Amino acid sequence: MLTPFMCGYNRGMANADQSTLVRDLLATAGRSYAAEAGIELTDKPAPLYQTMVLSLLLSTRIKASIAVAATHELVRSGLGTARKMRAASWQERVAALGRAHYVRYDESTATALGRGAQLLLDDYGGDPRRLRARAAGEPARVRELLRAFPRIGPVGADIFCREVQSIWPELRPYLDVKALDGARLLGLPTDAATLAPLVPGEDLARFAAALVRVALDKKLAGTLRQSNG
Structure with missing residues (x-):
């Protein structure tokens, strides 16, 4: 029979085991997907937009590593803001995705990226911080507004919110x-x-x-x- 002291001891051991596991987890795999894509995530329009692009690419049925590489290639190719993404031709977007081997959905994704950039410019002046302001600190509203963008469905909205909670604490x-x-x-x-x-x-x-x-x-x-x- 466990005494109250023994129960407390077991809980303490469990907590210690969890702490060690979490420490090892973060050491092994604790890099955000934005960081992996080369995005220095700050509360500024360009990195926030790039994280929206990452969220769209990650939400399709394709390997995460390919989606991350495609995001990096789009940014490297000069398409790291909504204005530059909209100004690029459809073929330029397809080519950038292809260079990162994001080929299964490259054509439809290139279209979605162009339409999404246009929507962000029309509704928020190209600045995702205005989306945050419109949501008035409500995580559910942030998700709802994100889902208005082409190809950013529930999964994409979850990815974006997971990533930006580091700088938008109201999402935590x-x-x-x-x-x-x-x-x-x-x-x-x-x-x-x-x-x-x-x-x-x-x-x-x-x-x-x-x-x-x-x-x-x-x-x-x-x-x-x-x-x-």
């Missing part, structure tokens, strides 16, 4: 279904309210990205659990 904690899937595979809490306090608020975007990587790579989940077994 943003741990969506995919991140919670990763938490389940690691034996971590599977509700955001319990999971979020395992890291400081400023690390939530990295934490969410790491959990998503676990959800996408069962081998990574096994390796982390084995090393913390």
Whole structure:
């Protein structure tokens, strides 16, 4: 029979085990997708727009590494703002996507990128911060406004909010279904309210990205659990 002291001791051991697992998770996979794409995410129009592009590309049925590479190539090619994306020809967008091997959806994606850039310019002057202001601090409203953009559906909106919670604190904690899937595979809490306090608020975007990587790579989940077994 466990005494109250023993129960407290076991809870303490569990918390220590979780802390070690989370530390190892962040060390292994705790890089945001924006950072991986070469986006220095700050609360400015260009990096926020680039994160919108990343969210669109990641939300299709294609490898995350290819979507990240395609975002980097679009920015490297000078299409890192809504104005420059709109000004580029459809063929220029297709070519940039092709150079990053984003070929399965390249033509439809090039069209969506052009239309999305036009919408951002028309409704928000090319500045995603105005979308934030229109949402008035309501995460659900941010998601709703994002979903008005071509090809940014529920998945794309989740990706954007996961990433920008590092600089838009009103979105925290943003741990969506995919991140919670990763938490389940690691034996971590599977509700955001319990999971979020395992890291400081400023690390939530990295934490969410790491959990998503676990959800996408069962081998990574096994390796982390084995090393913390």
